[in-house]
Amino acid sequence: MSLVSLQGVTRRFPRGALALEGLDLDIEPGEFLAVLGPSGCGKSTMLRLIAGLDAPDAGTIAAPGLARQIGFVFQEPTLMPWASALCNVALPLELAGTPRRAAEAQAAAMLARVELQGFEHSYPRALSGGMRMRVSIARALVTRPRLLLMDEPFAALDEITRFRLNNDLLALWRELRCTVVFVTHSVFESVYLAERIAVMRARPGRVVAQHLVPAAERADPEFRTSAGYAAHCRAVSHSLSLAMERA
Amino acid sequence: MRWLRWLLPGLFGLLALGGWEWVVRAKAIPPYILPGPVLVARTLVRDWDSLSVSLAVTLQITFAALAVAAALGLLLAVLFSQSRLLELSLFPYAVVLQVTPIIAVAPLIIIWVEDVRVALLICAWIVAFFPILSNTTLGLNSTDRNLEDLFRLYGASRWQKLWRLRLPTALPYFLAGLRISGGLSLIGAIAAEFVAGTGGAASGLAYRILEAGFQLQIPRMFAALVLISASGILIYLALSLLSHLLLRRWHDSERS
Ligand SMILES: Nc1ncnc2c1ncn2[C@@H]1O[C@H](COP(=O)(O)OP(=O)(O)OP(=O)(O)O)[C@@H](O)[C@H]1O
Ligand SMILES: [Mg+2]
Numbered sequence: 001m002s003l004v005s006l007q008g009v010t011r012r013f014p015r016g017a018l019a020l021e022g023l024d025l026d027i028e029p030g031e032f033l034a035v036l037g038p039s040g041c042g043k044s045t046m047l048r049l050i051a052g053l054d055a056p057d058a059g060t061i062a063a064p065g066l067a068r069q070i071g072f073v074f075q076e077p078t079l080m081p082w083a084s085a086l087c088n089v090a091l092p093l094e095l096a097g098t099p100r101r102a103a104e105a106q107a108a109a110m111l112a113r114v115e116l117q118g119f120e121h122s123y124p125r126a127l128s129g130g131m132r133m134r135v136s137i138a139r140a141l142v143t144r145p146r147l148l149l150m151d152e153p154f155a156a157l158d159e160i161t162r163f164r165l166n167n168d169l170l171a172l173w174r175e176l177r178c179t180v181v182f183v184t185h186s187v188f189e190s191v192y193l194a195e196r197i198a199v200m201r202a203r204p205g206r207v208v209a210q211h212l213v214p215a216a217e218r219a220d221p222e223f224r225t226s227a228g229y230a231a232h233c234r235a236v237s238h239s240l241s242l243a244m245e246r247a
Numbered sequence: 248m249r250w251l252r253w254l255l256p257g258l259f260g261l262l263a264l265g266g267w268e269w270v271v272r273a274k275a276i277p278p279y280i281l282p283g284p285v286l287v288a289r290t291l292v293r294d295w296d297s298l299s300v301s302l303a304v305t306l307q308i309t310f311a312a313l314a315v316a317a318a319l320g321l322l323l324a325v326l327f328s329q330s331r332l333l334e335l336s337l338f339p340y341a342v343v344l345q346v347t348p349i350i351a352v353a354p355l356i357i358i359w360v361e362d363v364r365v366a367l368l369i370c371a372w373i374v375a376f377f378p379i380l381s382n383t384t385l386g387l388n389s390t391d392r393n394l395e396d397l398f399r400l401y402g403a404s405r406w407q408k409l410w411r412l413r414l415p416t417a418l419p420y421f422l423a424g425l426r427i428s429g430g431l432s433l434i435g436a437i438a439a440e441f442v443a444g445t446g447g448a449a450s451g452l453a454y455r456i457l458e459a460g461f462q463l464q465i466p467r468m469f470a471a472l473v474l475i476s477a478s479g480i481l482i483y484l485a486l487s488l489l490s491h492l493l494l495r496r497w498h499d500s501e502r503s
Pocket of ligand 1: 037038042043
């Protein structure tokens with residue numbers, strides 16, 4: 001059974017565009033799903049709907065047994081500037097009523113997992129863009145969510161930092177075995193990260209193509225420079241340009 | 248470059264004072280028209296006993312008004328942020344309070360309120376209150392949209408959102424309002440004292456100015472003025488320091 005199942009989901013903003021219309025998508029437990037699409041096709045809207053931050057005008061979003069165990073990483077790190085890295089990461093636990101001590105201990109452990117030990121008491125201002133994003137990821141993971149939603153988290157980072165974070169994210173995903181929905185508009189990033197890529201079109205936004213990357217190929221440590229990787233990128237690019245033509 | 252920020256205005260001030268003293272001496276201007284700075288300083292020292300008592304009276308009213316303005320402004324802003332209905336009904340009246348010249352309403356307040364010091368405090372409060380209310384209201388409504396979503400995602404209560412998101416967001420705005428209100432409460436206190444014009448031992452600096460004016464003791468008038476300006480500058484510096492201490496670790500305005 002799918003972890004989340006979206007069927008015929010439509011979202012129309014008042015006085016605005018039809019952001020999504022008749023979107024169908026199933027999210028399978030444990031998978032790494034990338035959602036790829038042109039700007040304005042409704043990717044962020046879809047994530048907000050899945051997270052329950054917004055409601056669809058039509059269609060259903062079924063998430064049996066998920067019980068809102070969701071982590072969310074925004075495009076910007078979205079940290080509280082007045083709080084240290086540790087307090088930022090402890091926030092979700094404290095909001096849920098975990099005593100401060102226990103929350104901070106778990107937050108410190110999660111910060112160490114994203115390679116930020118020693119920066120617990122730094123304020124966001126004193127951290128680099130990549131480090132802030134690591135704090136943001138640690139905060140999303142500290143509650144051990146079953147579903148991690150990421151909205152173009154690395155779009156604003158330089159390529160070197162982005163590559164490192166891609167690898168670290170894959171390692172975390174393998175270790176924690178949660179489900180990831182990763183929104184991006186980079187073909188290369190989607191092929192590198194995901195087992196499955198859903199391609200969206202715009203106006204109205206819906207999923208128009210899917211693409212699988214076999215686990216055997218992904219396991220290759222040289223995957224990023226392999227001929228197979230290039231072939232997948234070509235195929236996904238092709239789907240994407242078809243989706244954009246139709247729009 | 249840091250020392251230039253102090254040295255330049257300092258030098259300019261000394262130069263201006265020197266020029267003033269020189270003009271007064273060269274043209275032999277009588278002290279009841281324009282006393283030189285040296286005479287003003289001497290008067291300040293000579294009359295310190297009575298002037299300092301008045302200074303204390305004025306400052307007491309100023310600080311009490313500022314404290315009440317800060318507490319009530321903050322409280323009302325928080326209430327507004329919790330109820331849009333309340334904000335829509337009351338905010339216009341806060342504006343009315345703000346745009347009505349205090350000099351025009353002070354006589355009424357002084358008639359209605361029996362205790363003169365309470366009347367003065369109310370006048371100073373009216374002047375000082377609005378910047379804190381409007382700034383804090385703006386700050387409470389300036390929360391980051393993504394952070395709002397994050398708090399909603401984790402099911403934060405209204406109280407948690409207020410305490411952990413909206414109040415910290417509003418802190419820099421509140422402090423900026425406080426800095427403006429510090430000066431305004433002094434102005435309000437002085438303006439109200441002018442209207443009240445009470446005599447006796449417990450009267451403030453404005454009364455000393457009035458009294459000196461009647462008696463043509465212009466150097467004494469200047470000495471009182473110097474005390475008022477100095478108090479205003481010190482209040483501003485103290486509130487700036489407070490703001491710096493509270494924000495230096497995280498706020499962008501404190502980036503060196
Ligand atoms: N709150 C809103 N009110 C009105 N229109 C909105 C709102 N949010 C999104 N839209 C519209 O819905 C459409 C989809 O927006 P969305 O942000 O989901 O796209 P996106 O795929 O995330 O784009 P990007 O890649 O640029 O982030 C856009 O046309 C946008 O203008
Ligand atoms: Mg988006």
